[in-house]
Amino acid sequence: MFLKSRENIIRFLFFLVIFLLLFFLGSIFFKSLNTTKIFVPDKLIGRSLPDFTAESFDDKNKYFTKNEIFNEKKYYLLNIWASWCGPCREEHPILIKLSNDHNLELVGLNFKDKKENALKFLNKSGNPYNKVLIDNNGSVSISLGAYGVPETFLINEKKIIELKFVGPLKNSDYKKILKKINYKNEN
Amino acid sequence: MILGQIGFLLLVSSLIFSIYLIYLIYFNYKSVSDIISIKIYTFTFLQLITILFSFFFLIFSFVNSDFSLVSVYQNSHTTKPLFYKISGTWGNHEGSLLLWLLVLSLFSFFFLIQSRNDLKKYRLLTILFQNLIIIGFLVFIIKTSNPFLSLYPVPLEGLGLNPILQDPALAIHPPILYLGYVGSSIVFSSALAAMIEKYVNKIWASSIKIWIMISWIFLTIGIMLGSFWAYYELGWGGFWFWDPVENVSLMPWLTLTALLHSIIILEKRETFHSWTLILAIISFTLSMNGTFLVRSGILNSIHTFANDPARGLYILIFLSILAFFSLIIFYLFQPEKKETTRFFLFSRETSILINNWFMIFFLVVVLIGTIYPLILEILNNSKISVGPPFFNILIIPFLIPFLIFMSIGPRMNWINTENKSIIKKKLLHLLVIIIIFSPMFFYFDKKNILSLSIFILGIFLLLSLLNELKEFFIKSKIRNISKIISHLGFAILIISISLNNIFSIEIDTNLKVGDSYKFKKYELVFQNISGKVEKNYNSVIGKFILKDIKNDIIYLNPEIRIYENPPMITSEASIKNNFFYDNYITMSNIQGGEYYNIRFQKKFMMLWIWISALVMAFGGLLRVFKK
Amino acid sequence: MKIKLVLFIVFNIIFNYNYVYSKNNNLDLHKQISKNIRCIVCQGQSIDESNSDFAINIKNLISAKLEEGLNEEEIYQFLKSRYGEWIVYKPELNINNFILWILPYALFIAGGFYIFTKLIKKKKKININRY
Structure with a gap:
């Protein structure tokens, strides 16, 4: 029992x-x-920007390292773009607006583009970038953990990636960026 | 427009019939009479007919391009060929569910007719459970996925069917796969019914075996068709990617295969009741689980389907009820454990057990590989991918002992093999085969060792089976011919896959018109390029010539198709095959250049992979018709 | 030989991007690696199967890294540090994935143990049962 x-x-x-x-x-x-099943890489957010070297847009044969590009103690916005990419045109006005902010330095990474097309694009729509770099074969953007154009990184003075935007910047992203940089500067 | 409304009304009336059927079953179950009332037959038939007609009306709306229906508008187009208009009916979520339902009611009607010799109460309960499942699906369709949902104002043109899905193999793939999935629902319902009625015995085993066989056959062919489609349509030249959606169809196949074997123990030896029931229950649960995972879109797969969380939630609730309900029934009605039966080591029973042991292992690997990323993401918020390397590492080494057991096991006698000489003889054969083939190990690369071992064991299995076949025909010994043929199919599959792994050549290069590319003893020439306008797409066709050392020439014409409705670009492979290998070529355009990316593959024994699956299914078919 | 090399270099410069990414002896290794890397653009395919821009970039990167002398594991580490574990099809054996790798084996062993101890008669018993 x-x-x-x-x-x-x-x-x-x-x-x-x-x-x-x-x-x-x-x-x-x-x-x-x-939960969405689409994977968006976010490994690098909150981490220090990886090392890379990229060719200068204006001066062929001149290469910049990470420390030479991000040499000042301020916020940087690294934007990967190309003249052939439609969404890049969409976000361009926002980049122009952001370039008026003195707390922020804009760095453009021209992705797999023809130089004359890229120049034409900048002349026509305005150049928001303080510095433009070239990524001929996509290797620089891979080092950054990016996978397409456009993609945008907000990097702080310690060279840590604070925000990352995949696809064109929207107005809400613009506000997010402004909030980040102005909040830090007030303190 | 009106047709759509009638179709919907038919669905609703079918729901009413199903509910009424449950009521009928309840009274018939309680009555003392030994026969099932004619009303139950009538209403099961009516249920089938209403669903059938509503399905016909949907097909008719698709053929007629009646864009007043949302599902037609979203998935069809006037310029689409008739064949794809029809197959478009089940090429989308709503239509495919209606097809599911149709097969479900078809099978439950057939079961009612076919099971005439079985116990009345058992039959009634099986039909009851079938009806509960049917009601579940009907409510699901009516509430969340109504294929007859209308649209106003009526659009003039539809959005078109995804061109990748416009394909003959894929047109018949879902119906066949569903026949397999749904066939297992009969097995499931009857297992629950038999458990409640204490009917789990020899008689039940031999009467349900045919349903297990039927769903296994359809599942086998369905999986094969899916794989065949992926092979020539997706343009990567692979035939199995361990993609979640593929895995999900493989899981019920594995348990059904295990069940197919274990039901024989139950039939012959009246033991293993609980285990057989468990297999029967999880086969259908896994089929439903597959439907859930695919339809809810929670898997990250190449085969993406439009998803709607409400639908996913409904199937999930349905699936959970199913699982808990069967768990509770199992807890309450599990067959009494008699004294534990023990088997002799060298017996047919033991070899079948070993088969089940491996099948369950393969199932666990596939299951955990498929859902682990989901679990980890929820618990830990870390995202991982589980892909081909994982499955290959876990499964392939286990094929080695599996194949050895598979070659020897079926030669064992029931209860006990007194005469051990057959085992010694087999092992001797194995040794001889290994010695004969061992030079291959020195000839080939290190990374091929596993494939080679599997190839050799595949040959061993093939020879054992040919030997059995010889005994069947020449010495006319009584052997189970359908088993021999199905196993033969598996042996051919194993041999083909391993040879395919060892010998296939893959070239990936960029060429422009006029270029040629030399590799090994072949030369691939890109001759020219031409355009073509078809009814529903435009295409760019490349003309390639493959020369080999003896100057034998093969022409290959891969295409790039540009579809307009919906806008999409696809690469169509050009495949020229003979008995032993496929020449497989795809081309795709590269942004801003005259170069095309060319992927050429010489794939060995591809044809045999498809043939072997058909042979396996054919073996099962023989058994069904022998009955 | 030299002419071939010069031609190759010239060719490569003219058709710089997207051109053949692997002209080295590591063709097999390259293939093996790219089959194990998952494409982010067309999720569900490996880099090897995909022709997307991203896939081509990664293929180029793999050739470059192989030429730098990195081994397979180091390339995976590089990509994982950029994109996370998701990028590799073969999950590494760590605390997170421990169950994934171990559970199938554990169940296999447990099942085998059960079958061979509980269900199969020992030789000695056979005689006792029979008479």
């Missing part, structure tokens, strides 16, 4: 474990329903 009931308890516990396991999986599935 005692043996029988002990067996029953074991059996009950066994089923309880399975029940809990199913419940666990069910809740995982439930929570997964509302």
Whole structure:
């Protein structure tokens, strides 16, 4: 009799474990329903900007290292762009607006572009960048953990990536950036 | 427009019939009579007919390009060829669910007719569970995925079907896969019913075996078609990517295969009741789980489907009810444990157990590989990918013992193999085969060792089976021919995959018109390029010549297709094959240049991979018709 | 030989970007690595299978890194440090992924143990049962 009931308890516990396991999986599935499955790399946010070297746009054969580009103690906005990329035109007015902010220095990384096209683009729509660099084969943008154009990084004075935007900057992103840089400067 | 409304009304009436059926079943179950009332037959038939007609009306709306229906508007286009208009019916979420439902009611009707010799109460309960599932689907369709939802004002033109889906193999892939999935629902319902009625015995085993077989056959062919489609349509030349959506269809296949074996123990030896029931229950649960994972879009896969969280939530609730309901029934009605049956080491029972052991291992690997990223993301917010390397590392080494057991196991006798000489003989054969093939290990690269071992064991399995086949035909020994043929199919599959791994050549280069590329003993020439205008797309066709050392020439014409509705560019592979290898070429355009990216592959034994799956299914088919 | 080399270099300069990314002996290794890297643009494909711009950049990067003398593992580490663990198809064995790698083996062993101890008769018992 005692043996029988002990067996029953074991059996009950066994089923309880399975029940809990199913419940666990069910809740995982439930929570997964509302999270996006599209992967956006965010590994580098909050970390220090990786080292890289990039060719200068104005001066062929001149190369800049990371420390030469981000040499001042201020906020930098690194923007990857190309003349052939439609969304880049979309975000261009925001970049122009941002270039008026003196607390911020804009660095453009021209991604796999023809030089004359890039120049034409800047002449026509205005050049918001304090410095323009070239990424001929995509290797610089890979070093930055980027995967397309446009992509934008907000880098603080300690060369840490504070914000990252994949795709064209929107007005809300503009406000986010302003808030970040002005908040820091007030303190 | 009106047709759509009738279609919807038919669905609603089918729901009413189903509910009424449950009521009928309840009274019939309680009555003393030994026969199922004719009303139940009638209403099951009516249920089937209403769903069938509503499905026909949907097809008709697609053929007629009736854009007053949202599902037609979103997935069809007037310029689409008729065949794809029809297949477009189930090429989208709403239509595919209606097809699911149709198959579900079709099977439950067939079960009712076919199971005439079984216990009345068991049959009634099976139909009851079937009806609960049908109701679940009907409510789901009516509430969240109504294919007859209308649109006003009526658009003049539809949005078109995704061109990747405009393909003959893919047109028949979903229906066949669903036949497999849904077939397992009968197995599931009948397992629950048999458990409640204490009917889990020899008779039940032999009567349900045919349903297991049927769903296994369809699942096998369905998976094969999906893989075949991916091979020539996605343009990477692979046939299995361990993509979540593929994995999800493989899981019920694995459990059904295990069930197919373990049901034989139940039939022959009246043991293993609980284990067989568990397999029957999880087969369908995994099918439903597959539907959930695919339809809710929570997996990150190449086969992305439009997703709507409300739908995902509904299937999830349905799936959970199903799982908990069957768990509770199992807890309450689990067959009494008699004294534990023990088997002899050298017996057929043990070899079947070993089969199940491996099948469950493969299942665990596939299952955990598919859902682990989800779990980790929720618990830890870290994102990982589990891809081909993981599955290959875990599964391939285990194929080695699996193949050895598979070659020897079926030669064992039931209960006990007194005469051990057959085992010794087999092991001797194995040794001889290894010695014969061992020079290959020195000839080939180190990284091919695993593939080679698997190839050799595949040959071992093939020879054992040919031997059995010889005994069947020449010595006319009584052997289970359908088993031999299905296993033969598996042996060919293993051999083909391993040879494919060892011998395939892959070239990936950029060429412009007039260029040629030399590799090994071949030369690939890019001759010219031409354009073509088709009904629903424009295409750029490349003309390639493949010369080999003997100056044999093969022409290859890969295409780049530009579809307008919806706008999309696809690369169409050009495949020229013979018995032993496929020449496979795709080209794609490179931004801003006269160069094209050319991917050429020589894939060995590809044809045999498809043939082997058909052979496996054919073996099962023989069994079904022998009954 | 020299002419070939010069031609190759000239060719490479003219058709600088997107041109053949692997002209080295590491073709097989290159393939092996790119099959294990997941494409971010067309998620669900490997770099090897994809022709997207991103995939081509990564392929170029792999050739460059291989020429620099990095080994397979170092290239994975480089990419993981930029894009996170997600980028690699073969999850590493760490605390997070421990269950993923171990559970199948553990269940296999447990299952085998159960089958061979509980379900299969020992030789000695056979005689006892029979008579």
